[in-house]
Amino acid sequence: MQEQAAGDKGLIFNLQRFSIQDGPGIRTTVFFKGCPLRCPWCSNPESIRPHPEILSRDIKCIRCGKCVEVCDQKAANISAQPRIILRDKCDSCMACAEACPAHAIERTGEYKTVDEIIKVVLKDLSLYQRTGGGLTLSGGEPLMQAQFAASLLRPAKHANMHTALDTTGFAEWPALAEVLRHTDLVLYDLKQIDDLKHLQATGISNQLILKNLRRIMAETRVAVWIRIPVIPGFNDTEGDIRSICEFVQQLPRQPEKISLLPFHKFGAAKYIALGKIYPWNDAVLIPDQQMESFKRMVESCGFSADIGA
Ligand code: SF4
Ligand code: SF4
Structure with missing residues (x-):
């Protein structure tokens, strides 16, 4: 898989302190830009393209015309x-984002060094120690920049930080294995066992993802939390969730827990800001009772389960 980092810098679209959804305790989450999957429900659509791009919000525009003046394209x-x-036509030169006085056009995606990121991460070291938190790499897909991800995790481990990797699992094994050497916990997405459904929805087969999870369980001791985004019309039947549980039951060892992540529409405004159509306006959210029922089913398969955010 292509490494997207530029030299010794990684392409990041967010650095979020005080995160409580991406592993135990209070954490800092580094969001890598670039993802090999095309999940239409993605709540971070700016994470997908592996290069900087612009977010454009018409509601903030004061019609000053500066963006038109500076745009060579x-x-x-x-x-x-x-x-x-x-x-x-846009070549992402960012001239308009720099010129816009109203922040109606903003850049997403910055190239940062390990030192720049670790300096921010270390600010909350005592908080991590008190709460069992640490550093999480998320995205996008951090394994598209595997060398940079490993370079970031190394100093975190030297500082005795708990480290987590939030991944689609779609990566060549050597890249994944290198990152896992510095990782305490993997948050592993499992979306669908039916390969055709997976391919049709995300644009890729699930075979490498399932194979990598088997290898993690067989060849490493890293802790694993499975995460299932529950999406209307894609994997929101008992049969879908049960088939994931049955696959996990056959792994060489078991995950610490399975988290069910309910579909939401929080990313809608970002689709518009990226010039995309948001395809879920009319989708009906999955009722809480349904999510609770899935949770009970996961528990009945012998797993610890929770419903995430
Ligand atoms: S980033 Fe802005 S200035 Fe540059 S090409 Fe795109 S629209 Fe024009
Ligand atoms: S520079 Fe910003 S505020 Fe001015 S017209 Fe362009 S988008 Fe609107």
Whole structure:
């Protein structure tokens, strides 16, 4: 898989302190930009493309015209209603983002060094120690920048930090194994056992993902939490969840728990800001009772289970 980092820098789209959803305790989560999957329910659509891009929010625009003045590609159009960026012309030069006085156009994706990131992460070291927290790498897919991910985890381990990797599992084994050498906990996404459904929804087969999970369980001692995003019309039947449980039961060792992540629409505004259509406006959220029923089923298969955020 292609390494997206530039030299000794990694491409990051967010660095979130005080995170409580990405592993135990209070953590800092580093969000890597670039993902090999194309899940249409992704709540971080800015994580997908492996290069910097612009977020454009018409509601903030004061129609000053500066973006039009600086755009050599003639991609900024403020006479349209709403104002638009012609994405097929835009070369992500970021001139408009730098010129915009209203922050209506912003850059997503920054190249950062390990030192720059670790300096921020270390600010909360005592908090991690008090709460059992630490550093989580998430995305996007951190394994698209596996060398950089390992370089980031190494000094974290030297500082006695708990480290976690939130991954789709879609990566070549050597890259994954190298990152796991510095990882205490893997948050491993399992979406669908039916390969055709997986392929149709995400754009890739699940075979490498399932194989890598078997190898993690067979060849390493790293702790594993399985995460299942429960998506309307994709994997929200008892049969879908049960088939995931049956696959996990056959692994060489068991995960510490299985988390069910309910579908939500929090990413809708970001789709618009990226010039994309949000495909889930009319989707019905999965009722709490249904999620509770799935949780009971996972528990009946012998796993510790919870419902995440
Ligand atoms: S990023 Fe550059 S090319 Fe794209 S709209 Fe802005 S100024 Fe134009
Ligand atoms: S520079 Fe910003 S505020 Fe001015 S027209 Fe462009 S998007 Fe709107």
